[in-house]
Amino acid sequence: MGYDETVPAWLRTTAGWSWRLLMVVAAVALVFYATAQVQLVFIAVFLALVISSVLRPVTDFYARVMPRGLATGLALLTALLFFAGLLTYVISSVAGQWEKLAGEFTDGIDQILDFLENGPLPVSITADDVDGWIANGQEWLSEHGGDIASQAAASAGSVFEGFAAIALAIFCTVFFLARGKDMWTWFLNQLPARSRESWKVAGGAGWFTFSGYARGTVIIALTDGILAGIFLAILGVPLAAPLAVLVFIGAFIPIIGAPLAMIIAAVVALAADGFVTALIVTVGIALIGQFEGHVLQPLVMGSQVSLHPVVVAISVTAGTLLAGILGAVVSVPLVAVAWSIFTRLRHKDPPMDDDVPTAKEIALASRQGRDD
CATH class of the missing domain: 1.20.1440 (de novo design (two linked rop proteins))
Known part of the structure; x- marks a missing residue:
């Protein structure tokens, strides 16, 4: 059945693009909805892909002199030792300077309060005002302590989910590094030629x-x-x-x-x-x-x-x-x-000209069209 000639061409074109756009929006919404339902799996796979992309050159380097599986394990061990050393260095630095920093931080807070109270700012904030805010904060914490405790208990499940996501990410990383090309080839072979x-x-x-x-x-x-x-x-x-x-x-x-x-x-x-x-x-x-x-x-x-x-x-x-x-x-x-x-x-079409007509040029062209 052909098009109704009474429908303007611009309306047919707009309708065609509209339903295509709606299909794209629906597909994107479906992807987001599906991802939200399996968010932990998405996080784990995304993290595995990030780790795999970073460690793949290291794995390829080790694989020149050893089997691929052993090279994968050595690359993961290298990354683990790097982050463990970095974390150890940070913890030792904090432990060695924490007491000094705490005293300096207290002095810094006193300087800030003195500036707010006696400085050139139009608003004056005194130490009594800060003490009042702290007292109000403590009162709020005492009133909502039960809610905070329940939220903390609920977050324990999130901590477990976090460890589960990390474990799944490491598991996937091992296979992505060791057999990534084989897995991709297997997937392609499941598709029509x-x-x-x-x-x-x-x-x-x-x-x-x-x-x-x-x-x-x-x-x-x-x-x-x-x-x-x-x-x-x-x-x-x-x-x-x-x-x-x-x-x-x-x-x-x-x-x-x-x-x-x-x-x-x-x-x-x-x-x-x-x-x-x-x-x-x-x-x-x-x-x-x-x-x-x-x-x-x-x-x-x-x-x-x-x-x-x-x-x-x-x-x-x-x-x-x-x-x-x-x-x-x-x-x-x-x-x-x-x-x-x-x-x-x-399939990219040839680019259009960069010259954009000015308002004066558009008005002149419109006037010439009316004269013709």
């Missing part, structure tokens, strides 16, 4: 982007942490090593992670060495962030992850609204993978 090439191209593009993002993020985070640690150590800021680790962790959370780490480092510097050092720390870590964005990101990531900053900001915001910190972490690599697959599979 006419679809295998498209899936192979899409999977290759997606893995290239995801692994590049994961490895690049780890390299950039390590560089940020090392630079921040050296910078804080030169300034003599206490707990330089733990703060450097905090900067390292913050680099994994796009947009919001680095500023939070900078604020915490500045607060510690303020408590220990005063306002001038805190200001220097803030400026220094901000410069490290600029070095990361303008030098490290293009150099390390290259063409593997090419997303506009606006897309990154929107992705992180949407991910945070949907799944909190987890959504902020996974949103950028998922969007990058989706865009990479789309660019590999699409």
